[in-house]
Amino acid sequence: MKLVLTEEEQFLKDTAKSFADERSPITHFRSLRDHNDPLLWDQDLWNEMTKLGWPGILIPEEYGGSDFGITGISVILNECAKTLTPSPLFATGVIGAYSITNFGTEEQKQKYLPKIVNGELTTSLAIDESSHHNPANTEIIAKKEGSNFIVNGKKTFVIDGASADLIILLARTSGNKGDMAGLTLFLVNSDSKGIDKIKLDMADSRNYANINFSEVEIPDSNILGDLETGGETVEDILDIGRIAMASEMLGNAEAAFEMTLDYLKQRKQFGVLIGSFQALQHRAAEMFCEIELTKSSVMGAMKAADEGSNELQRLSSLAKTVAGETLHLVSNEAVQMHGGIGVTDEYDIGFFLKRARVAEQIFGSSKYHTERYANLSGF
Amino acid sequence: MNDLDKFREDTKNWLDKNCPPSMRSGADPTIPVDEVWGGRNAKYKNPESKIWLDRMGEKGWTMPTVPKEYGGGGLTKEEVKVLNEEMFVIGAKSPLLSFGIWMLAPVLLEYGTEEQKKEHLPKIIKGEIRWCQGYSEPGSGSDLASLATKAEDTGDTFLVNGQKVWTSYADKADWIFALVRTGPKEPKHDGISFLLIDMETKGVTTKPITLISGKSPFCETFFDDVEVPKGNLIGELNAGWTIAKKLLQHERAFISNFGLAGAVAGAGSGRDVVSIAKKRLGEENGKIKNSFYRSEIASHKIKEHAFGLTLKRAGDEGGKASATASMFKLYGTEHNKKRHELMVAASGVDGLAWDGDEFDENDKNLTRAWLRTKGNSIEGGTSEVQLNVISKRVLGLPTQ
Numbered sequence: 182m183k184l185v186l187t188e189e190e191q192f193l194k195d196t197a198k199s200f201a202d203e204r205s206p207i208t209h210f211r212s213l214r215d216h217n218d219p220l221l222w223d224q225d226l227w228n229e230m231t232k233l234g235w236p237g238i239l240i241p242e243e244y245g246g247s248d249f250g251i252t253g254i255s256v257i258l259n260e261c262a263k264t265l266t267p268s269p270l271f272a273t274g275v276i277g278a279y280s281i282t283n284f285g286t287e288e289q290k291q292k293y294l295p296k297i298v299n300g301e302l303t304t305s306l307a308i309d310e311s312s313h314h315n316p317a318n319t320e321i322i323a324k325k326e327g328s329n330f331i332v333n334g335k336k337t338f339v340i341d342g343a344s345a346d347l348i349i350l351l352a353r354t355s356g357n358k359g360d361m362a363g364l365t366l367f368l369v370n371s372d373s374k375g376i377d378k379i380k381l382d383m384a385d386s387r388n389y390a391n392i393n394f395s396e397v398e399i400p401d402s403n404i405l406g407d408l409e410t411g412g413e414t415v416e417d418i419l420d421i422g423r424i425a426m427a428s429e430m431l432g433n434a435e436a437a438f439e440m441t442l443d444y445l446k447q448r449k450q451f452g453v454l455i456g457s458f459q460a461l462q463h464r465a466a467e468m469f470c471e472i473e474l475t476k477s478s479v480m481g482a483m484k485a486a487d488e489g490s491n492e493l494q495r496l497s498s499l500a501k502t503v504a505g506e507t508l509h510l511v512s513n514e515a516v517q518m519h520g521g522i523g524v525t526d527e528y529d530i531g532f533f534l535k536r537a538r539v540a541e542q543i544f545g546s547s548k549y550h551t552e553r554y555a556n557l558s559g560f
Numbered sequence: 561m562n563d564l565d566k567f568r569e570d571t572k573n574w575l576d577k578n579c580p581p582s583m584r585s586g587a588d589p590t591i592p593v594d595e596v597w598g599g600r601n602a603k604y605k606n607p608e609s610k611i612w613l614d615r616m617g618e619k620g621w622t623m624p625t626v627p628k629e630y631g632g633g634g635l636t637k638e639e640v641k642v643l644n645e646e647m648f649v650i651g652a653k654s655p656l657l658s659f660g661i662w663m664l665a666p667v668l669l670e671y672g673t674e675e676q677k678k679e680h681l682p683k684i685i686k687g688e689i690r691w692c693q694g695y696s697e698p699g700s701g702s703d704l705a706s707l708a709t710k711a712e713d714t715g716d717t718f719l720v721n722g723q724k725v726w727t728s729y730a731d732k733a734d735w736i737f738a739l740v741r742t743g744p745k746e747p748k749h750d751g752i753s754f755l756l757i758d759m760e761t762k763g764v765t766t767k768p769i770t771l772i773s774g775k776s777p778f779c780e781t782f783f784d785d786v787e788v789p790k791g792n793l794i795g796e797l798n799a800g801w802t803i804a805k806k807l808l809q810h811e812r813a814f815i816s817n818f819g820l821a822g823a824v825a826g827a828g829s830g831r832d833v834v835s836i837a838k839k840r841l842g843e844e845n846g847k848i849k850n851s852f853y854r855s856e857i858a859s860h861k862i863k864e865h866a867f868g869l870t871l872k873r874a875g876d877e878g879g880k881a882s883a884t885a886s887m888f889k890l891y892g893t894e895h896n897k898k899r900h901e902l903m904v905a906a907s908g909v910d911g912l913a914w915d916g917d918e919f920d921e922n923d924k925n926l927t928r929a930w931l932r933t934k935g936n937s938i939e940g941g942t943s944e945v946q947l948n949v950i951s952k953r954v955l956g957l958p959t960q
């Protein structure tokens with residue numbers, strides 16, 4: 182496993198960087214937020230991303246994708262995160278594309294993948310049911326009735342849940358809360374009868390929803406993967422999501438750090454640049470080191486995913502933990518080092534703080550993954 | 561069979577014949593273990609330590625990439641990788657610990673004259689001459705460039721007067737590479753020269769300093785009218801600072817390996833935080849029983865893993881060493897200190913054993929090792945100095 186980007190991956194990264202800088206600087210996100218946009222992402226921008234082939238990066242060529250791999254999509258998310266670019270790329274291009282490509286039946290693949298590739302279909306993953314990530318705690322029940330399953334219950338904090346066309350739902354077909362066994366994944370059209378999406382207003386102004394399921398009928402043929410093994414399947418999907426999210430969070434941290442460094446080199450107090458104060462210099466140098474460690478952790482995890490390494494789970498938890506801790510530190514220090522202006526709404530740095538805390542929770546916090554890392558490491 | 565496969569085969573055979581049994585993993589634990597530093601006065605508790613050093617030195621494999629004409633192995637990078645792998649397979653001990661190898665040789669190769677390279681490199685590689693580092697002085701630690709030990713030009717020789725301090729192993733070393741002031745009127749960085757001095761020269765004396773660990777690995781070193789041949793100057797007169805800094809990068813790169821080397825060597829040897837914690841705090845379903853220790857150890861292990869990946873990434877990127885040496889030095893040493901703190905804490909009061917028969921040898925060694933790590937973030941430039949270097953050179957932050 183070589184911890185460097187291939188030429189192709191570097192090319193994707195460079196393209197994403199110019200795209201983010203030119204097409205979606207932070208003002209783009211700010212304007213969506215200010216106008217209380219119902220999607221909180223922009224359809225035209227998503228169309229442009231689609232033209233670049235991004236939703237199809239994880240999808241095989243036979244379904245119209247480019248099959249560039251986890252590293253490929255993750256470096257794009259990394260660059261987009263630097264300007265806080267909102268889009269369905271994570272929930273659809275990573276989660277949806279990966280899930281259906283790897284666990285879908287041939288029929289499901291033909292039905293959904295080409296539509297993901299051309300930007301027609303967006304997806305969301307509905308797992309959690311309380312304020313803390315924990316797939317094993319799934320209580321929502323899918324009850325077999327004839328050739329259908331009937332679902333009742335509530336899912337919380339579904340990313341892109343307010344707008345996604347297709348919901349990937351984790352439900353219990355047997356067993357009890359706390360068991361990883363007895364879970365099954367379903368593909369559910371979000372306009373099915375009995376589905377009620379309640380848009381959430383979160384600190385980071387992104388697209389989330391709580392989703393109520395009341396007597397929702399799902400045909401057998403919509404099971405994703407196998408009955409009762411959804412626990413394993415969803416862990417696999419989540420690990421990919423965690424790696425991609427860690428790459429995004431690294432991008433957030435890199436950008437917030439860069440903005441802070443610029444500020445240290447331009448703001449004067451006591452007649453000198455504040456960046457000449459050692460108290461600030463050392464904290465900046467420490468952040469630099471943490472960011473370097475995060476780059477390596479994310480790189481190790483992305484490469485492990487692409488190479489199908491048996492270290493994938495541990496590296497996914499490693500990446501999510503390290504990225505979470507680094508972003509936590511950097512987002513706090515960035516605000517502090519900006520002084521008063523750092524806590525104003527007008528200045529962009531506060532956006533990174535709000536985005537950071539939400540991202541830290543997505544698919545498990547650093548605490549969750551530290552514990553998982555220890556379990557997987559045998560101590 | 562391609563050349564590299566052939567090399568592997570030959571290396572395997574050679575190691576098989578030449579690496580003595582006590583120099584490999586699975587050695588008889590009753591045979592005493594030497595810390596082999598070589599030199600004129602080296603003493604060996606186990607004669608096989610010397611045999612192993614001589615054989616590896618003869619091959620030039622203590623510095624495998626150095627050209628053969630200077631006594632090195634003349635191997636390519638790929639061959640060195642093979643050599644390391646084959647040594648790893650049999651658990652071969654590193655034959656020689658050496659400041660000459662880690663610090664001096666790389667700058668000799670870069671700045672030495674042909675004659676100087678031919679004179680000094682083979683002796684470093686064979687472990688015949690043991691070197692020490694004469695940088696720090698009582699008034700010049702972090703502010704190294706303010707050093708005052710002076711070398712006056714007397715025609716044929718330099719006349720050296722002054723004092724060095726914290727000179728590791730000065731009392732055991734044969735030669736010292738020293739920074740001396742040759743240009744008292746020049747700005748401080750532009751009046752320093754890099755000089756090699758034989759410790760047997762008249763006027764050189766050393767006095768050991770005892771550390772908190774109870775050991776005295778380093779000394780004060782005094783120079784009273786010491787005459788040094790002019791041919792011992794490395795590089796140009798008054799251009800020693802550049803060489804000095806280059807050497808520090810090699811030193812820092814080396815020290816940063818402590819962060820990991822210890823961790824790798826620790827696994828299985830009992831000097832490993834997880835096994836200590838499981839043994840002393842209890843184990844339940846394979847987990848460390850005390851959840852507070854467990855979470856702290858897990859966080860530490862995660863950092864260790866991330867640091868390991870960072871070293872690997874730097875290697876894979878092809879080593880922009882100068883930009884990252886300070887980061888690795890800082891991180892590796894702070895990490896090593898933390899690891900020892902955790903091992904001591906997890907050991908309870910036994911982790912503070914000093915002496916006597918009531919305590920296990922391992923525990924007594926751990927106590928001393930823990931105290932020794934406190935020097936890691938001081939030697940080779942303190943952690944604060946590394947942060948300064950990163951702020952200024954890497955991040956480009958302004959000076960006042």
Ligand SMILES: Cc1cc2nc3c(=O)[nH]c(=O)nc-3n(C[C@H](O)[C@H](O)[C@H](O)COP(=O)(O)OP(=O)(O)OC[C@H]3O[C@@H](n4cnc5c(N)ncnc54)[C@H](O)[C@@H]3O)c2cc1C
Binds near residue numbers: 700726778940
């Ligand atoms: C185990 C060990 C082995 C050593 N071996 C050798 C050797 O073989 N040869 C040799 O020449 N030297 C050796 N040294 C010396 C070592 O290089 C010095 O101790 C080191 O450079 C620090 O200098 P000092 O001790 O004078 O501390 P000082 O420079 O006086 O530092 C005291 C404190 O002030 C801080 N400080 C100083 N300047 C700054 C600044 N600009 N900004 C912020 N903080 C600052 C330091 O970080 C430190 O915390 C060794 C030291 C140790 C501990």
